[in-house]
Amino acid sequence: MTSPPCPLTTTVLREQVQVHVQQFVAEQAMQLHQISPLLDPLAQAIHTLIATGKRLRPAFAVWGWWAVASPTQREQREQVIAACASLELLQACALIHDDVMDASDLRRGQPTVHRQVEQLHRRQGWQGDAANFGRAGAILLGDLALGWTDQMYFSSGVEPQTLLRAKPALDAMRLQVSAGQYLDVVAQASGETDQAALERVLDYKSARYTVQGPLQLGGLLADAPQPVLAAYATYGQAVGRAFQLRDDLLGVFGDPIITGKPAGDDLREGKRTLLIAYALTHATPTHQKEVHHALGQPDLDAGQVELLREILIQTGAVRHVEHLIATLRQQALTTLAQLAPLDPHAHQALEELALAATQREH
């Protein structure tokens, strides 16, 4: 038995998300320009930021919708893609503000927004502290992107009642990402090592925001029945946690050319992850001391990064996290398989997303 060809493919979806976000941002850039050409650098910075990206959130949302959408609902495909593409603007805000909080220099291989705006201040030879100015510009651009999120969502062309039905999922995502980020900075500050507390950070900052939330949004847009939404929650939590665990591994072991971030960046920032917590629990006293000493030192050199990596491998922390990822992925795939009959194209796409999100190199 073969299914008819699906008008929605992963490639089509990515392209359409791209077109919709770029078009919306271009319109807003025009508005900013009309207020004053002095605002052009902010428009340019967000244009650059949204030009790339994995588009994971819109993908989960659109496939979560398509999986259970009726033939009539599917006629609104393009409008729903536009509504879900608005999640890229929420993500843009999260990245811009996160980079300010972490004082990061690079994002997606480019200078972060606050560094770009700081450079503008220097080039213009303006008065006052350039770094402060850069941070101010980035805070305000993040605010713009956050405000644009629901504006784009409501201007997508989907019927208002449908959009309002799914809006609580968008509201929840905004709450969860900010709450999760705060719990993350608290975990770094308090040197959190409790596994349950670190898992909560994972859940809110990543799993709910990256996978569960978008899937719920898609499900609600299609008016999915409760069992489907529940299965999305299970699949979403598993994939989302695995996604963040992969991120934690990449933050230590990732190739800077592929990740676009300096090697071992998370170690210099002193990120408290499950990877680190496991290593600390299982390291020799000498190695524990080494980790405590080195973690969060902004000037860690390549040799020190290498030593920390060795400890993470020797303690079995890397193996443990890889095992967790594999288990979570399997749990996600089983949940999907049990949710028959799902549209076969959506099923396949959600399987592929589960793999892509957890096996990625950046």
Add this chain to the structure above:
Amino acid sequence: MTSPPCPLTTTVLREQVQVHVQQFVAEQAMQLHQISPLLDPLAQAIHTLIATGKRLRPAFAVWGWWAVASPTQREQREQVIAACASLELLQACALIHDDVMDASDLRRGQPTVHRQVEQLHRRQGWQGDAANFGRAGAILLGDLALGWTDQMYFSSGVEPQTLLRAKPALDAMRLQVSAGQYLDVVAQASGETDQAALERVLDYKSARYTVQGPLQLGGLLADAPQPVLAAYATYGQAVGRAFQLRDDLLGVFGDPIITGKPAGDDLREGKRTLLIAYALTHATPTHQKEVHHALGQPDLDAGQVELLREILIQTGAVRHVEHLIATLRQQALTTLAQLAPLDPHAHQALEELALAATQREH
């Protein structure tokens, strides 16, 4: 001829705005608490911030609506007040982020949010830089408040089609306040003295965001005819500019006990206002040098503040700005008077708001 008693009064409106905002924030605080009690300090900080305030934006919005609402529309009074009260959350975000950008210590007589969160870090004896931690908490709380704005707006109980009709006014306010703030930091950094450029900052940062935007929102909620919206724009620009000019005077001459900010705070921050620009144009070369030297010095003492105040008075800058305020106020009142027949209670309330916004002491 006497009008029937109006069920809506300025006092009733303020109280209801207060109730609605506090209730909404209390619900969100519960959500945050359920995620983790570690989030309680953020909830406490926004609770304190929204406990006071002039409630100007909801007042302009509700009176702008009431002025032209039909008897049937007026039955939705409470819901419309709830929708307009959401503007207090947008304002909360603007204040929290503005205070981070200006590194301000006090707001409404209390420590600013980033200082409160910084203090939390110190009290807990956490690792890392307390000031950075405070800024991160404030950025995230501002993001929460910004996300809550449209969430509260859409959960007000007003019909979706009405809310969507007026939503572009909310979108415009969000764009304008961030754009205006950015133009403001650029003006400080570049030492802007051009009158037209400074007026544009005024317009976007204050006039549109504080008066015009809320009035448009109210007008659109009532489906007001175009001439009314145009008159609101004229009245709003005049009152809004006068409001900001009064703010500029208070930033230099305000009583710290009443304003809740240190005396001469704007001088230490080096704010580029029309008041300063006028003084620089009309000062003697010696005084010009004094102003250029002192403006933006974070450690200005009381004597230096007094000297700058003297210069602002002697150059006629204060008289000039007071004259501008009076002219703008008169223009606003004339516009209102020509917009007959406006509901007499709303007319009176908008007259009083024009006076209150421009004669206030804080």
